[in-house]
């Protein structure tokens with residue numbers, strides 16, 4: 001990272017490699033060194049964030065305009081996401097597709113290699129600042145090596161990205177369902193090339209420069225309509241404003257469609273689709289896609305929520321199931337179940353098993369995805385048959 005790094009202290013090596021590496025070809029010792037030293041710094045994340053952003057903006061002042069105006073550094077999403085990714089560099093199978101998509105999506109910021117160098121330099125200098133004497137030449141080499149492969153994978157994804165970096169969408173409908181949820185329909189001029197089940201990041205006029213992921217609840221349509229289900233998260237910066245203050249004719253910016261939660265090459269197996277919270281949006285998109293294809297495989301859908309109010313999408317799905325012999329829908333509620341089955345959705349799924357011969361797609365809050373996947377694997381489903389979106393820290397919400 002020459003040119004953008006602060007003056008080196010002592011014997012810190014340059015961020016170069018002894019031999020050319022393939023994307024995410026990192027030796028296990030590098031990943032272990034990054035993880036172990038991160039455990040020392042993590043309790044001081046707020047201080048690290050303050051130094052990181054100060055150095056980044058000193059080195060590349062125009063980068064300041066990319067981040068939300070008055071947001072404290074501690075609430076920014078870049079740094080936790082970056083550190084999370086760097087600790088997983090020894091898991092290329094999991095990371096490479098995610099990083100390639102992330103790099104492609106980062107085109108929305110209009111950034112280039114100079115920004116990547118500056119972020120790496122600021123990270124290393126901020127780590128050195130926090131670790132003091134514990135920051136050794138070996139640690140510097142490990143972090144620099146890990147950062148180098150991550151940034152190269154993202155840049156390669158950005159360069160391979162064809163199509164526009166962003167689309168504009170006009171809000172054509174905003175329907176509030178209670179105080180905490182809204183169904184928001186946006187129309188793009190040209191249909192977006194996404195696959196049912198994917199997600200994309202959006203920026204709204206109420207919260208400029210604060211991008212958040214949302215999953216369209218419908219498959220792509222020729223008229224460019226996308227419906228989003230938005231839940232207001234307590235204490236959240238963006239979602240409460242989306243639910244409460246979105247207006248018809250607002251213009252949203254939409255990023256590149258991402259994620260691997262979509263129908264793949266036909267496996268011939270039956271499908272198990274599990275949704276929690278607004279995770280029902282991508283699952284609904286997939287079910288509607290299957291319906292448009294005439295129900296090519298037997299499909300079981302489980303929709304879970306804490307209360308009945310969380311099951312707002314169940315009546316529509318149940319109505320579709322009544323006229324579709326290939327489709328079954330089960331509702332699961334954790335409190336006051338009423339007519340639904342009682343318990344966390346993952347437990348209810350297992351009660352209806354076995355699911356050892358199914359392809360499984362899971363969407364919802366990270367804790368629900370983890371619990372459901374773990375329960376399925378324990379009950380005999382092969383992990384390779386279970387798909388969900390990435391569980392990196394900045395993706396949680």
Ligand SMILES: Cc1cc2nc3c(=O)[nH]c(=O)nc-3n(C[C@H](O)[C@H](O)[C@H](O)COP(=O)(O)OP(=O)(O)OC[C@H]3O[C@@H](n4cnc5c(N)ncnc54)[C@H](O)[C@@H]3O)c2cc1C
Nearest residue numbers: 212213214215229230231234235236237238239278395397
């Ligand atoms: C793949 C994917 C698809 C998604 N699809 C949808 C969807 O279809 N519909 C939907 O509604 N949501 C969806 N989400 C979630 C969405 O992207 C947002 O994460 C969510 O709306 C919260 O955003 P926010 O700005 O309101 O909250 P944020 O401001 O990001 O905060 C989230 C939570 O963290 C807390 N928090 C944040 N920073 C701090 C801090 N420094 N200290 C303490 N607490 C803090 C907040 O209080 C809040 O509780 C999806 C997420 C992913 C990863």
Ligand code: HEM
Nearest residue numbers: 063066067076077078081082085111115116119151211394
């Ligand atoms: C090198 C590895 C990087 C990783 C793994 C990474 C990852 C992420 C993730 C997951 C998010 C949150 C989701 C989103 O808003 O898209 C994010 C946000 C962001 N990233 Fe990156 N990023 C990297 C590099 C960069 C670089 C080089 C820049 C340019 C300065 C940058 C600028 C931003 C900005 C402006 C945001 C939104 C503001 C925020 O919430 O922090 N990122 N990044």
